[in-house]
Amino acid sequence: MERRTLIKLGLASLTAGLGPRSWAAQSAPAELAAVQRLESGWRELRAPDLTPVEPRPPLDKSTEAWRGSLPGDAYAVLFEEDTERPGSSPLNEEHRAGLFLCRACDLPLFTSAMKYESGTGWPSFFTSIPGHLATKQDFKLIWPRTEYHCVKCGGHQGHVFDDGPAPTGKRWCNNGVALRFVPKGA
Numbered sequence: 001m002e003r004r005t006l007i008k009l010g011l012a013s014l015t016a017g018l019g020p021r022s023w024a025a026q027s028a029p030a031e032l033a034a035v036q037r038l039e040s041g042w043r044e045l046r047a048p049d050l051t052p053v054e055p056r057p058p059l060d061k062s063t064e065a066w067r068g069s070l071p072g073d074a075y076a077v078l079f080e081e082d083t084e085r086p087g088s089s090p091l092n093e094e095h096r097a098g099l100f101l102c103r104a105c106d107l108p109l110f111t112s113a114m115k116y117e118s119g120t121g122w123p124s125f126f127t128s129i130p131g132h133l134a135t136k137q138d139f140k141l142i143w144p145r146t147e148y149h150c151v152k153c154g155g156h157q158g159h160v161f162d163d164g165p166a167p168t169g170k171r172w173c174n175n176g177v178a179l180r181f182v183p184k185g186a
Contacts, residue, residue: 059105059153066104074103074177078155081140081147086121089176094123097184103177105153107132110172112184118164118171123179125172126164133157133172148172 067075076082091100100110100123109132110125118124131151138147138159146160157178164171 061153070104071177077175077178078102078104078153078157081156084122084175084177088121089123091123091176091179091181092121094181096181098186099182099184100125100174101180101182102150102153102155102157103180104155105150106180107150107152109133109150109157109179110174114172116165118173120171120173122158123174123176124164125174126168126170128172135160 063079066079070078073082073084077084094115095112097112099108099112100115101108108129110128114125114127116124116126128148133148134151135146135148138145148157148160149155150157155178156175158172158174161171161173162169
C-alpha cells in the first residue's frame, strides 16, 4: 500500500477519535494497523498543547560530555541550536514503521505514523508524542517562530509551523541529525 494511502487512513482514524492501540494488535488489516497503533501506555494521538512550558532541568551532563558523545553536526544542532542543510538527512526517506528518538538522550519524540512528506527538505511530523517536547519563542530570524526542545535533555530539535496537514494543521519540522530512528521490533 502506498504511503499516501497509509497517511490518509491514519488521519481518518485520528479524526474518528480512535484511541491508542498496541503495536502487537492484530485486529485491523496490517496497513491500517501500522498507522493506528502506538506503543502500549501512550496517550491518544492528538495535537499537543503548544503553550510554552517551564523546561525541566536537563540531564546532568557537561557540555564536554555531550560534545564527546555526539557527532559534531548533531551536537551543533542539539546544543548550539544550529540547523542542518535541507535535503541532507537520510530520515527524509525513512518510511518504515518505528520510532524517532532524540539523538542525545533516546527519548521517543515521534512515531512513524506521525511523519509526512512536507517537501521542505527536513523530516516533518503533524504531531508529536504528548509531553516529550517543550516549546519557546525564537526571534533569531526577526519574526517570531515556535522552537521546540526535548524535555529530557533540552536538545534543540526544530521549529513548529502552522502549515501542516489535517487534523492538526501543524508541521513539526525537525533536524534529522537530532533524531535517531528505531524500526519497529528492533
